[in-house]
Amino acid sequence: MEAAAGGKRAYSIxxxxxxxxxxxxxxxxxxxxxxxxxxxxxxxxxxGSPDGTQDIVKQLQQVYGEDRILLRARPRKLGLGTAYLxxxxxxxxxxxxxxxxxLSHHPKxxxxxxxxxxxxxxxxxxxxxYVKNGGVHGWNLMRxxxxxxxxxxxxxxxxxxxxxxxxxxxxxxxxxxEDLISSCVSKGYxxxxxxxxxxxxKGYHIEEVPITFVDRVFxxxxxxxxxxxEYLKGLVYLLLTT
Amino acid sequence: MPTDHWCRVEPGKLSQExxxxxxxxxxxxxxxRFLPSTVAAAAATPCRSGRARPRVxxxxxxxxxxxxxxxxxxxxxNQVARKTPHYQMKHIFKIVAILVAISSIWIALLxxxxxxxxYTWLLPIYLVVALGCYGLFMVxxxxxxxxxxxxxxxxxxxxIVEAKEFLAKKGVDVASE
Numbered sequence: 329m330e331a332a333a334g335g336k337r338a339y340s341i342x343x344x345x346x347x348x349x350x351x352x353x354x355x356x357x358x359x360x361x362x363x364x365x366x367x368x369x370x371x372x373x374x375x376g377s378p379d380g381t382q383d384i385v386k387q388l389q390q391v392y393g394e395d396r397i398l399l400r401a402r403p404r405k406l407g408l409g410t411a412y413l414x415x416x417x418x419x420x421x422x423x424x425x426x427x428x429x430x431l432s433h434h435p436k437x438x439x440x441x442x443x444x445x446x447x448x449x450x451x452x453x454x455x456x457x458y459v460k461n462g463g464v465h466g467w468n469l470m471r472x473x474x475x476x477x478x479x480x481x482x483x484x485x486x487x488x489x490x491x492x493x494x495x496x497x498x499x500x501x502x503x504x505x506e507d508l509i510s511s512c513v514s515k516g517y518x519x520x521x522x523x524x525x526x527x528x529x530k531g532y533h534i535e536e537v538p539i540t541f542v543d544r545v546f547x548x549x550x551x552x553x554x555x556x557x558e559y560l561k562g563l564v565y566l567l568l569t570t
Numbered sequence: 571m572p573t574d575h576w577c578r579v580e581p582g583k584l585s586q587e588x589x590x591x592x593x594x595x596x597x598x599x600x601x602x603r604f605l606p607s608t609v610a611a612a613a614a615t616p617c618r619s620g621r622a623r624p625r626v627x628x629x630x631x632x633x634x635x636x637x638x639x640x641x642x643x644x645x646x647x648n649q650v651a652r653k654t655p656h657y658q659m660k661h662i663f664k665i666v667a668i669l670v671a672i673s674s675i676w677i678a679l680l681x682x683x684x685x686x687x688x689y690t691w692l693l694p695i696y697l698v699v700a701l702g703c704y705g706l707f708m709v710x711x712x713x714x715x716x717x718x719x720x721x722x723x724x725x726x727x728x729x730i731v732e733a734k735e736f737l738a739k740k741g742v743d744v745a746s747e
Contacts, residue, residue: 353742357733387742431726458712463719476712480705486661529661540719542726568662 339368339442340421340502344411348429349379355427356388356397358435366442371398371415372429375405409519413509416502425499430544433497437539441499444537451532453499454524455539456492466543478559482521485567489528490536493521497539504532518562525570634671672697 341359345352356370372385385399400418402411412426425441427433437455445453457464458479467475482493494517500508504527512522527534679690734744 350744353737353744354730354733357737358729384743388737391737391740391742431730434722434726434729458717460717463717463722465719465723469713472713472716473709476716477709480708480712484705485665540722542719542723544726567665568660570661 337367337369337419337421339363339366339423339425340415340419341368341370341425341427341438342373342412342415342419343370343427343429344373344375344408344415345377345381345429346375346405347377347379347381349377349381349384351429351431352381353384353388354431355429355435356392359438360392360396362436363438366439369396369398369419369421371400371418373411373415374399374401375411376401376403407515409509409512409515412505416506416509419502422502423499424502424505427497432541432543434540434542437497437537440537444535445499448535449533450535451501451504452524452527452534454490454492454534454536455495455497456490456536457495457539457541458491459536459538462492462538462540464541464543474556482563485563486525486570487528488521488525489534490524492536493524495539495541496520498523514562514565516558518558518565521562522566522570525566529570 343352343355352372359368359370374381374385382399382401385397389397389399398418400414402414416424423442423445425438427435433455441453441455444450456462464472464475479491479493482488483491486493496517507530508523508526511526512519514522524534676690676693679693680687737744
């Protein structure tokens, strides 16, 4: 029942991209494949990718229509939070989905997000990788250990309303997202943590949906000592200010 | 004019009539300070009974009240309960309140001396060790049963191939970098 009332959409999917020339095309194809009867739009916020991502997006607009795919580019890398804000400014949907462009988040879970939101009337639906029907692929033991340890620490100290704090595959009600972004100040994945913790503190209704996460960035060590320090600093910050 | 203070716990009784420990400058029972003229008299009065001092009760009672205030039995409202209209207590205050409650119980236990002192002094360490063990157990358990999805990688590759075919037909440049 998402009738388009003069171009107004039900769902806006914000995809921040940087050097995702190939993945952005595949993601757009998969989104259209898995949401056939849904009134949605995709907003691609590109931070001045040097590899020509924006040209690919323009080609996709020829295929799918410029009203379904919006390209809102920025001059250079300006951060994730501002990317969401930028996308929000141009979003006309009642609900906003945020996801990564590197195919670690599969669009086939979008219908389950939408269904969960409709069933429960939740303000935030977040994807979690750490439950039975979810899962992760491509992580070695060290990565799993740090992820699990970080999760236990965060759950004990912060009591957030979600089992996966650093995940970034989420569906928000539009005004909820505006409210949360305006009150968050962190950067990187601590930003995602802060969003969900602040949502819990403010009393928003949060639901979870299992998702699978395929880490395709093999071989690149994404979790060094500095990342752990940054995480702990973020944890202490959230402990003291939320 | 009475030279002793009035007992708060048993109103109407002079502090000397409180059954408590040795009468010091501060009555154990109600904490009232003595007027200076009565200090000598108070110090000279020997302990009348060894009954437990009420701070033992006050400690856990305070802890209970603090917890009741900090964690009220709140129902999840079915309505769209957006921002909490009243001041939202910061989470750190709840943690501090729990720690205060635990410490007051610990201090109370120290005061009663019903449990041997040597054990009581070590209680916080036992607590920290227990917490650490719980944490390690949760991490190990989660690590053992970490959900994985190897089949998803295969499905993803199939999706990528399918997407590339479709998009190449439509004229989108899908050559890999």
